[in-house]
Amino acid sequence: MSLEIITPGLATTVQDRGRFGYYRYGIPQGGSMDQYSSALANRLVGNTPDDAVLECTYLGPKLTTDAPAVIAVTGAPVDVLVNGEPAQQNARIELQAGDELSFGVIRGGTKFFIAVAGGIDVPVALGSRSTYPIGRIGGVEGRALAAGDALPVGEAREQTLPRLDRVPDDLLPSYEKQVEVRVMTGLYDHKLTEEGLRNLLGAEWTLTPVADRMGLRFDGPGAPWRDEPQPFGAGQDPSNITDAGYPVGSIQIPGGTQPIVLHYDAVSGGGYAQACTVISADMDLFARMSPGTRVRFVPVTMEQALEARAERRARLDRVWS
């Protein structure tokens, strides 16, 4: 069976857990920007957490199915419509052949997710179905969806877990206008001035509209770098370093002005210094922020980061049991 795309929405892409092991060649991990929400969608339709879903940005697609299908929509709050009639978000939805799925306007965050029983079955490229548009791999011909695309859907799986019709309220993510993001300092933070470090970790930063799967820019008081002699090969600006690998989630501050959080499709390396890294447990939060969201970066230790990672895993385990 397949899903037929009538209109593609703003930027709808196929995503899964991501592509690992090719970072050394400049190929980013990719994957759903909100892994937790896409896992919920997969759980509702009886998939494994590894199955590919559709990630929709702001404006969803309009699509139809050529056979009966079980789907679910999670993530950013949005009106879900089947043949123009309201259907439930965060719940199992049964579609008949010819049914048309469409969406209203989102009421928070930027990304929502559509899972279908059997998963979006585009070819696996370098271990993942995730779309990497710059490198033209994954998804449908390595690009965002277009009108007329027919998305192959895999065979629905035999169920090993009890059927879940609706996500319990206490497992749903929240969409706040004020968010705390936990970070670990390090990398090149010694190159920041005292004021720079104080601002980065003490001030409130506002998400600008310059935000996508590659990176998210924040406005605020700035975080200046020390004006010291630069090492050979680095470049003249105090925010420059000898080009190095970029950890996923690291925060660079070119010119000491706007912090940029590097997300799953970001470049894998470059010559801008980074002062801290978002912990793995909090990476999902960025898909739940819309421009104007106010953020505080809260420093934690490695031990606290690992604790948060374990808590997140326990929460996902609850969904998958």
Place this chain on the structure above:
Amino acid sequence: MTLPDHARYTWGGDEFLLVEIAPDMSLEANFVSNSIAMGLEQRELPGIIDICPANASLLIRFDPDELAHTELERVVRELEADVRQVSGGVLETRIVEVPVWYDDPYTRETVERFREGYHQDPSGTDLDYAAAVNGLADAQEFIRRHHERPWLVSMVGFVAGLPFLFQLAPQEEQLEVPKYLSPRTDTPPLTVGIGGCFTAHYSVRGAGGYQMLGIAPAPIYDPEQRLTDFADFSVLFKTGDVVKYRPVDEAEYREIQAQVEAGTYRYKQAPVTFSLSEALADLEGHNRSLLEALDVA
């Protein structure tokens, strides 16, 4: 070695370890980074997801649920000590000849589109500027200096398959240029550019801040894996590869493009041994032996 006594170890969140061999670029720092990367690869530690050697540092991605961060740090520190004990190791690698049409119309057109507000010297071209800041007579002199000595792939990254290359030249003869004041929003695919002391070879079309020198006729990233050189993997370059640029004119550029189109093009390449101690003792001699391997290829 002129390196700091110890690398700097720092965490990038709970999944990344960054090992900075030195803040500044040198052949020695790159060699240590690559050697640790290779040693770590050979250990096949469960929980290692990616080993990314960079110019003068190394980034390691790991799964902290499978590999304790303390254990990872212990192993890498051990490898670092081993690598430093071997004074001047060797790298079994290859030399690849890369044709370039310097001062071509495609990058020249792009140069013209990004002058005011982007470039330090809007009155000239990137090549004129690169020559001037290096105290060279003209663009031709810069081009000659760019391809007369080979380059070492010191890092792969940024976007798919993009190599950074460091010239095998004494530091006082390194070409060094500032990056654009503000990055361009467009760069022709396969542009060869220079920024800081690094040449970058843009694998795909996109933004870029390096000064543009020319364009290559053959791909270095081939997601469809059409050409034989990409049969095993879609990315041509690995860190440690040695590259010799060869200037071509328009006729040869078109000829190579036709071969690429027909699926018959092969890069000229040969296996070589890169020796750090030989390179440091007699760079010109070592460069000559690297280039000779290409003559018989």
